[in-house]
Each structure stands twice: as structure tokens, then as C-alpha cells.
Amino acid sequence: MQFNEIANGFLDFGFRMNFRGGYNILLKGMPDIEVKVMPEPDELYLPLRSRRFLFSEISVKDGERVNSGDILAKDPDNYAVPLLAPRAGVVRLKKDEGQVVLEEIAHLEEHADIDKEEQSHIEHEMGAAGIKRYRLLTLGAWQFFYDAYTGALPDPLGTPQAIIVSTVSLEPYLARGDAQLHKRLLNFNRGLEQLQSLLEYQPIYLVLPDIKSEFADLVRNHIRGYAWVKTVNIPLTYPYDDFSILARKLGLGRDKGPVWGVRTEGVLAVDRALTSTKPCTARIISIAGTGINSPCHIKIMPGYPIKKIMEEYVSEPPVRMINGGILTGQILGEETLGIDTECRGITVLPELREREFLGFARPGWSRSCFAACYLSALRKKFFERFNTGVRGEGRPCISCNFCEDICPAGITPHLIHKYLYRDLLEEAEQARTDLCVECGLCSYVCPSKIDLRQQLIDAKKLIEQEKEEIRKEQLRQEELARKAAEEKNE
Numbered sequence: 001m002q003f004n005e006i007a008n009g010f011l012d013f014g015f016r017m018n019f020r021g022g023y024n025i026l027l028k029g030m031p032d033i034e035v036k037v038m039p040e041p042d043e044l045y046l047p048l049r050s051r052r053f054l055f056s057e058i059s060v061k062d063g064e065r066v067n068s069g070d071i072l073a074k075d076p077d078n079y080a081v082p083l084l085a086p087r088a089g090v091v092r093l094k095k096d097e098g099q100v101v102l103e104e105i106a107h108l109e110e111h112a113d114i115d116k117e118e119q120s121h122i123e124h125e126m127g128a129a130g131i132k133r134y135r136l137l138t139l140g141a142w143q144f145f146y147d148a149y150t151g152a153l154p155d156p157l158g159t160p161q162a163i164i165v166s167t168v169s170l171e172p173y174l175a176r177g178d179a180q181l182h183k184r185l186l187n188f189n190r191g192l193e194q195l196q197s198l199l200e201y202q203p204i205y206l207v208l209p210d211i212k213s214e215f216a217d218l219v220r221n222h223i224r225g226y227a228w229v230k231t232v233n234i235p236l237t238y239p240y241d242d243f244s245i246l247a248r249k250l251g252l253g254r255d256k257g258p259v260w261g262v263r264t265e266g267v268l269a270v271d272r273a274l275t276s277t278k279p280c281t282a283r284i285i286s287i288a289g290t291g292i293n294s295p296c297h298i299k300i301m302p303g304y305p306i307k308k309i310m311e312e313y314v315s316e317p318p319v320r321m322i323n324g325g326i327l328t329g330q331i332l333g334e335e336t337l338g339i340d341t342e343c344r345g346i347t348v349l350p351e352l353r354e355r356e357f358l359g360f361a362r363p364g365w366s367r368s369c370f371a372a373c374y375l376s377a378l379r380k381k382f383f384e385r386f387n388t389g390v391r392g393e394g395r396p397c398i399s400c401n402f403c404e405d406i407c408p409a410g411i412t413p414h415l416i417h418k419y420l421y422r423d424l425l426e427e428a429e430q431a432r433t434d435l436c437v438e439c440g441l442c443s444y445v446c447p448s449k450i451d452l453r454q455q456l457i458d459a460k461k462l463i464e465q466e467k468e469e470i471r472k473e474q475l476r477q478e479e480l481a482r483k484a485a486e487e488k489n490e
């Protein structure tokens with residue numbers, strides 16, 4: 001046994017938690033650790049919309065020449081988070097098509113598009129900590145932060161009760177933390193130190209895989225001197241890396257204030273923005289799935305043409321391209337020409353255009369099934385070659401309970417589905433629809449092919465809307481009562 005192993009055995013006192021549910025789908029086409037750099041593009045197509053952001057406030061004019069790092073647009077509903085120009089070029093505004101195009105691309109020195117007047121105003125009001133937060137926002141690092149419970153962008157001037165930093169990424173096909181950290185450990189450490197400087201006494205929880213690997217040990221050794229970092233070791237089971245599950249398991253109650261979540265790429269962005277004062281316009285994403293020649297990671301910038309990625313990595317179209325992982329990603333429509341600012345990976349699956357002849361009667365030797373009803377259940381565990389075939393029609397719930405068994409949030413998706421089917425929104429709320437972390441496992445295992453995840457997402461939105469309407473009505477009634485009392489006194 002090596003000294004390091006002995007030392008790790010004694011000194012690795014990180015948290016270990018008990019989880020429920022969760023599942024790993026074994027799939028071919030997972031990305032390996034290699035990071036390839038894509039060739040420079042001729043044009044960039046920057047989508048104005050991403051999962052959380054809508055960059056509706058355009059800051060540039062059609063035909064304007066911009067530098068790398070300039071602010072092209074802002075999202076006014078998300079603390080004015082900016083859309084930055086990843087390269088110098090000439091702007092072509094295609095607002096109706098939902099994108100900003102950069103032509104005549106040049107790879108010049110990046111610069112920080114910081115408003116000096118605003119910066120000195122913030123320094124005057126908030127001091128050095130305010131400047132740091134302003135830089136994180138303006139230089140594009142803040143968009144890597146999440147509110148652990150809602151997934152929304154947190155308030156950059158807020159104070160969290162804790163920060164959860166995750167180096168683990170478990171959704172199939174998404175970019176792996178170790179690939180992003182590889183060769184960047186020093187930057188990661190500096191990023192952690194910068195994060196800590198934003199806090200007073202609040203802890204940083206660093207999530208690591210609960211495995212013995214050379215790389216995990218290297219990370220543990222690097223952060224060993226940081227008393228303010230508490231390590232949390234999690235099993236590599238999807239979706240135990242989810243920020244809201246982790247926050248709950250760590251006892252960071254929602255009522256005690258916000259919890260921030262940030263992944264490996266976010267910590268590296270913090271280092272870049274605060275140590276080098278440079279814009280964060282590059283990212284390492286995965287390009288994976290069974291429709292890809294050699295699944296790996298690619299260093300890329302927002303706006304990179306999807307067509308160019310396809311030419312490089314897809315040899316046998318037709319394929320379905322998904323922005324994100326297999327369980328929570330969104331299908332990339334033909335109208336989307338470039339990578340958006342929040343993309344963490346591109347999943348490519350062979351498109352099944354024709355039904356398999358007598359597919360329903362095949363024993364499924366090469367297909368896996370949660371219910372162990374295919375012949376493949378007799379095989380040892382194997383990695384399936386996934387495609388877009390759904391195999392069969394949707395059916396009513398058969399109360400098999402698979403969705404309940406697998407749900408990491410401890411709720412009963414089939415029961416909520418039945419409430420929603422009968423428009424019983426109040427009952428759905430009482431069944432704790434709000435706890436759903438939108439992992440998609442229930443939809444994956446359901447033998448009746450019910451899209452439970454989407455139903456729960458829609459129900460959560462509806463419940464929030466109803467609550468908001470009730471809040472507004474209460475305020476309206478209070479205002480009316482106040483006015484009536486004033487009139488009476490007069």
C-alpha cells in the first residue's frame with residue numbers, strides 16, 4: 001500500500017451521506033477524458049435564449065465591430081447577466097431569428113468590458129467584496145452559479161448560507177468534472193480561494209466522488225490545507241450530484257437562506273475573472289452519444305456553429321442532437337445554429353426513422369430494461385447502444401411503482417400523475433411536487449412511457465403561478481382595506 005493511500009484512509013474525513021433512489025443507465029458513447037480544441041470558426045451564432053437566460057437588451061448595433069469580451073446583450077430579468085463576444089468580429093443582428101451573429105472573426109487579445117464609472121460607484125458603496133461580485137457578473141463567471149433549490153441564477157449581491165462546489169457530473173453524456181479539471185488543478189484551487197474571499201464564515205462544501213482513483217486523490221491532497229472546505233463524498237449514482245438533493249442532505253434548509261451551487265467550470269471561471277480579470281468565454285463541453293465517432297470533450301466558445309461540430313464528429317446522419325444530457329437535455333431544433341452560453345454537453349443519437357420489423361416481438365438481447373423483462377436480463381451488465389426509438393405506444397399507469405422506487409426525491413410520481421390527470425392540483429401540491437429535482441429517471445423507467453418529468457415540471461409551474469395569484473389578490477385586498485380605512489378617517 002502506498003503512503004498516499006494510507007494517508008487518504010486516515011485523513012479523508014469528508015461527509016458521507018445516505019441517498020435513496022437513483023440509477024445509472026449503462027450506455028455506449030460516454031465521453032472519454034480527452035479534451036480536443038475545435039478549429040477557429042469563420043462565424044459565430046450566439047443564441048439570445050438559453051435554459052435560464054433571455055438576452056433581450058441588446059447593447060450593440062448591426063454592423064458594429066466588437067472586441068473579444070465586449071458585452072453584446074444583457075438579460076434584464078437576471079441581474080443583467082451579459083452575453084459576451086467570444087471573439088472580435090462584426091455584429092449582424094438577427095433578433096427575429098433569436099441570435100446575434102459575429103462575422104469576420106478574429107482571435108485577438110480579450111479585454112474586460114468593465115464600466116469604470118459603475119465600478120467606482122460599487123467600490124464606494126460596497127468596498128472590495130462588491131467589486132469582486134461585479135467582476136464575476138460582468139466577466140461572465142456569474143452565469144455558472146445556481147440557486148441550489150430553484151436552479152435559478154442567485155442574486156450576485158446576496159449572502160448564501162453555504163456554497164456547494166461539485167466536481168461530479170453524473171447525467172449520462174454530460175461533461176465530466178475530471179476532464180474539465182485535468183491540467184487545471186491550480187486554477188481550481190485559486191478559484192476556491194477566490195470563492196472563499198466572498199464569504200465571511202459560511203462553509204464551502206466540495207463534492208467529490210466516493211471512489212479511489214488517482215485523480216480524486218490528487219484533488220483531495222490539493223485541498224487538504226483548506227480548513228474552510230468541507231469535503232463531501234458521494235457515490236457515483238445519478239442524480240446524487242443534484243444541488244437541491246445535496247443541500248437537503250447537508251441540512252442546509254431553504255428557510256435558512258440561499259445555498260449557491262457551482263460546478264467545476266464555474267470555479268475555473270471565478271479564477272479567470274478574479275485572478276486574471278479576463279472574460280469567461282471558453283468552456284469545455286462533452287460531445288457524446290451513440291451517434292458520435294469518438295466521444296470526448298471539446299474546448300469551445302458560445303456561438304460555435306453546430307454544423308461544424310456535426311461535420312467533425314457525426315459520420316452517419318440522420319441523428320438527433322440534444323443540448324445537454326440524455327435525461328434532462330432539450331432537443332436542438334434546426335433553427336439553432338450555434339452553441340448557447342449554458343451548454344454543458346451535446347448528445348447525439350442515431351435517429352430511428354423506420355420501425356424495426358417485428359420489433360415488439362424481439363427478445364431484447366441487446367436492450368436493457370429497468371424491469372428486467374427483456375432477455376438481456378440474463379446477461380451480465382452491459383452498455384447499451386441507445387437510439388431514439390421509443391418502442392411501443394404510451395399506456396395508462398399500471399401501478400408498477402418503478403417510478404417511486406427510483407425517485408431520488410422520495411415522492412410518488414405515479415400518484416401525482418393521477419392527481420394531475422384529474423386536475424387535483426391541491427392534492428398534487430400536498431404530495432410534495434415541489435421536491436421533484438427534474439432528474440427524469442421516472443420517465444425513463446416508466447413501462448407505460450408516461451412523461452412524468454414533464455408533467456411534474458408543468459405542475460410545479462402551475463402551483464407557483466396559483467400561489468403568486470393568491471399573493472397578489474391578498475395584497476390587492478389589503479390595499480383596498482387600507483384605502484377604505486383612510487377614507488373613513490377622513
Ligand code: SF4
Nearest residue numbers: 407436437439440442
Ligand atoms: S419525480 Fe422528479 S425527482 Fe422523482 S424521479 Fe421523477 S423527475 Fe426525478
Ligand code: SF4
Nearest residue numbers: 397398400401403446
Ligand atoms: S412507472 Fe409508470 S406505470 Fe409504473 S407506477 Fe410509475 S407511472 Fe405507473
